[in-house]
Amino acid sequence: MPTIIHARYTLRGGAAVEDLAIAVDGDAIVDAGTSAELFARYPGADRVGGDDFILVPAFTNAHDHGRGVGTLALEVPDNFLELWLGRLAHLPSIPPYLAALYSGLKLLGSGVTAVAHSHNPSSWSELPDEIPEALRGYAEAGIRVAMHPPIVDQNQLVYAERELFLDMLPPELRRRAGDGNAIDFSVDNYFALLEDLYINFHDSERHRAHIQASPAGGQWCSDELIIRACEWARARHSRVQVHMLETRYQRIYAHKTWGVSFIRHLEDIGALGDWLTLAHMVWVEDDDIELLAERGVGVAHNISSNLRLRSGIAPIAMMAAAGVSVGIGLDGQTLDDDQDFLREMRLAWTIGNQSGMAATDLDAETVWRMGTGVAADITFGADVLLGELEVGGLADLILLDLAAIAGRWAPASYPPRELLPAFLLRRGQRDHVRHVMVGGEWVLRDGKHAHVDLRDVEREIWQRVAFAARSQPSRLDAYLREFYRRWDDGELPMPRR
Ligand SMILES: [Zn+2]
Numbered sequence: 151m152p153t154i155i156h157a158r159y160t161l162r163g164g165a166a167v168e169d170l171a172i173a174v175d176g177d178a179i180v181d182a183g184t185s186a187e188l189f190a191r192y193p194g195a196d197r198v199g200g201d202d203f204i205l206v207p208a209f210t211n212a213h214d215h216g217r218g219v220g221t222l223a224l225e226v227p228d229n230f231l232e233l234w235l236g237r238l239a240h241l242p243s244i245p246p247y248l249a250a251l252y253s254g255l256k257l258l259g260s261g262v263t264a265v266a267h268s269h270n271p272s273s274w275s276e277l278p279d280e281i282p283e284a285l286r287g288y289a290e291a292g293i294r295v296a297m298h299p300p301i302v303d304q305n306q307l308v309y310a311e312r313e314l315f316l317d318m319l320p321p322e323l324r325r326r327a328g329d330g331n332a333i334d335f336s337v338d339n340y341f342a343l344l345e346d347l348y349i350n351f352h353d354s355e356r357h358r359a360h361i362q363a364s365p366a367g368g369q370w371c372s373d374e375l376i377i378r379a380c381e382w383a384r385a386r387h388s389r390v391q392v393h394m395l396e397t398r399y400q401r402i403y404a405h406k407t408w409g410v411s412f413i414r415h416l417e418d419i420g421a422l423g424d425w426l427t428l429a430h431m432v433w434v435e436d437d438d439i440e441l442l443a444e445r446g447v448g449v450a451h452n453i454s455s456n457l458r459l460r461s462g463i464a465p466i467a468m469m470a471a472a473g474v475s476v477g478i479g480l481d482g483q484t485l486d487d488d489q490d491f492l493r494e495m496r497l498a499w500t501i502g503n504q505s506g507m508a509a510t511d512l513d514a515e516t517v518w519r520m521g522t523g524v525a526a527d528i529t530f531g532a533d534v535l536l537g538e539l540e541v542g543g544l545a546d547l548i549l550l551d552l553a554a555i556a557g558r559w560a561p562a563s564y565p566p567r568e569l570l571p572a573f574l575l576r577r578g579q580r581d582h583v584r585h586v587m588v589g590g591e592w593v594l595r596d597g598k599h600a601h602v603d604l605r606d607v608e609r610e611i612w613q614r615v616a617f618a619a620r621s622q623p624s625r626l627d628a629y630l631r632e633f634y635r636r637w638d639d640g641e642l643p644m645p646r647r
Pocket residue numbers: 213214215268393429481
């Protein structure tokens with residue numbers, strides 16, 4: 151017997167429909183119609199929802215790291231990415247099961263039922279044990295995950311001109327920085343691990359977990375590594391996710407290295423295709439946007455993170471207008487450090503609409519799709535039916551508290567249906583998420599998880615956080631800053647973003 155979910159308004163494909171009910175059976179949506187139609191068709195079925203609710207597809211967080219606790223709380227303050235990354239190496243370690251469980255619970259509370267997890271190993275040699283543990287944490291939370299075990303094989307210290315940088319350093323720093331290039335995990339080991347994980351955990355039936363390749367960042371990975379990752383994923387109908395063009399220095403790196411843009415170079419080596427998702431893309435060049443659309447490349451937009459790490463603002467209105475699939479990701483770095491997905495959509499929408507009458511519009515419906523259907527497409531692939539509330543699709547959905555959003559004394563005609571997507575984007579926040587369903591199961595009812603107490607997990611995490619040594623600003627920072635500042639003096643025209 152199916153469950154019928156009904157609401158005053160339902161958001162479908164970014165637009166609001168009045169009195170649309172859906173029937174869920176097993177893990178899928180099996181029918182849709184007015185509530186009267188579905189009540190008549192399935193007498194005796196469970197009914198959830200009603201006029202006090204807005205029914206929306208659940209969100210997909212298209213790029214994150216599942217650290218559990220924010221980096222600032224772990225004593226690494228926000229900074230330029232190139233300086234911030236150096237201190238991330240000293241983050242206190244949290245057991246990966248607990249970090250993933252806690253991350254999953256917080257995301258579910260925000261209406262997110264699927265996450266792309268880019269793993270940060272606490273040590274490379276532990277990577278083969280950490281990934282299954284993180285998968286177990288997400289499974290316990292009841293959230294879908296696209297798992298990205300990372301790999302890098304070059305440019306760990308600086309993106310390019312390593313000798314030049316080393317020459318800037320005083321002798322004793324130079325000695326310590328000199329071996330900053332090595333990780334003790336070979337590319338061959340990586341693909342053996344990936345294959346093993348794929349065989350054991352990739353779920354192509356219920357899509358609870360996907361195993362995907364992740365050369366961690368364009369500048370940190372050789373062409374051979376990126377090509378091999380694409381080949382691996384294509385042969386298995388999986389995907390590849392790469393951090394790309396997050397900072398201006400990554401754009402300059404491409405021009406210094408190949409004399410062309412990063413995206414042109416990826417095209418030259420055959421890496422661009424609908425199997426690929428690029429995270430950040432703040433510094434994508436306008437001329438390359440058409441090419442991304444043609445090749446079907448996905449982009450994960452991380453507006454808060456890009457602001458907090460002083461990277462800039464990605465041109466998402468232009469990308470969306472050109473037909474690039476742009477999805478939203480939290481990157482574990484939301485503006486208020488609370489993994490609030492609705493607020494992240496609000497920020498993406500507000501800042502995505504830039505000044506000047508010539509600017510491309512970014513409408514509310516488009517931003518809704520960036521958080522739901524498109525985010526799901528670029529995370530699991532377009533053939534996994536998620537994020538649209540269509541019949542035949544997976545039943546991942548949220549009921550939002552309409553009265554809490556509209557205000558208790560608002561007239562019945564408020565908000566007007568046509569303005570609902572904009573209204574929700576402007577006012578919605580995680581506290582408005584009441585019920586969350588993942589694959590036909592209620593994981594959250596009235597904001598409470600079905601079988602895990604968030605506070606217990608939070609308490610356990612804080613008991614287990616191991617601050618080995620307080621992270622200190624590195625003496626390298628001043629030299630790194632000066633080194634990259636010189637890159638700005640180059641002849642490349644750099645727009646402000
Ligand atoms: Zn990231």
